[in-house]
């Protein structure tokens with residue numbers, strides 16, 4: 001049974017659509033999407049069929065009606081029902097949340113990810129993800145984990161939490177290498193910081209769910225945090241929720257999880273020890289990974305299916321990583337920034353902590369003075385990745 005949008009939905013602020021030239025979505029479709037398609041064509045030697053399909057997708061987004069998945073797709077019927085009211089109309093009329101998810105499904109259709117043939121199972125984003133793990137700067141960050149071990153436990157945990165947060169700032173690298181005493185610096189740019197509430201919710205019996213976002217540096221930082229929770233009496237077990245297939249360029253799948261564990265293991269010292277401990281925890285069932293088709297569905301978590309809700313209901317705390325998970329958590333709507341975070345996420349099956357770099361228009365949980373101060377510098381703080389938040393269910 002799905003958790004439905006509350007009956008008061010007519011009182012909710014409007015959903016964010018693609019057709020607002022002032023909105024963030026507009027720039028994504030005009031600028032980022034063509035660049036992404038060009039990059040995908042560049043990094044993999046696709047044949048003419050895949051290249052043509054990728055180019056056609058771009059043309060369709062620019063000027064055509066949105067078409068459904070081909071009849072042979074295994075999930076054709078699911079998307080046919082999800083797309084009622086969208087198919088046949090311009091992409092620009094669609095909601096941002098819905099259409100971006102569908103876009104990533106259409107990329108996989110174009111490259112033949114699910115179809116019989118040579119490209120079946122080939123992740124079109126893999127070269128981009130691998131490049132991040134091979135970045136020499138990551139080696140320095142991983143070696144700096146040795147210094148982190150010198151910090152007192154509380155400071156060490158906070159540094160790892162902030163590294164997991166800022167790891168979500170895809171283009172600016174993550175900040176795991178902190179000299180003792182400098183953890184505080186990483187709080188600059190936080191528009192809300194309820195990390196004290198996050199720590200209060202954890203303990204030796206806690207069952208923690210981590211709903212992952214990006215692979216590469218972000219997932220490496222998440223794994224470092226998970227190891228910390230397990231090793232410091234802050235969690236009895238951690239379930240790591242991953243994507244069932246490639247999505248939103250760098251979203252983490254089980255393959256990416258394995259690659260990140262391997263990468264951690266390749267740097268001697270603290271990083272390799274973390275990798276080894278996480279492997280032992282997986283063997284002992286203290287770290288489990290899970291995937292659910294809903295993780296790539298075009299809806300907010302209000303429509304979460306019953307089996308996923310039941311799984312999350314047993315969690316002491318769900319840590320939701322990243323911008324997209326945040327949009328799906330609160331709903332991709334024009335919320336006043338002062339909307340109460342706990343109230344707006346009350347429907348979620350367990351207490352939540354959102355760790356997110358701000359990369360889209362949506363935000364809640366701010367106090368009025370903070371919002372006014374940020375707005376005084378213009379609107380870009382919401383979308384340019386310079387700000388972050390740690391928002392936690394109160395109580």
Ligand SMILES: O=P(O)(O)OC[C@@]1(O)O[C@H](CO)[C@@H](O)[C@@H]1O
Pocket residue numbers: 028032168213214248321322323324325357359360
């Ligand atoms: O979830 P992430 O990785 O933090 O962010 C994903 C994201 O930047 O990609 C989209 C633009 O393509 C935005 O909607 C969204 O905010």
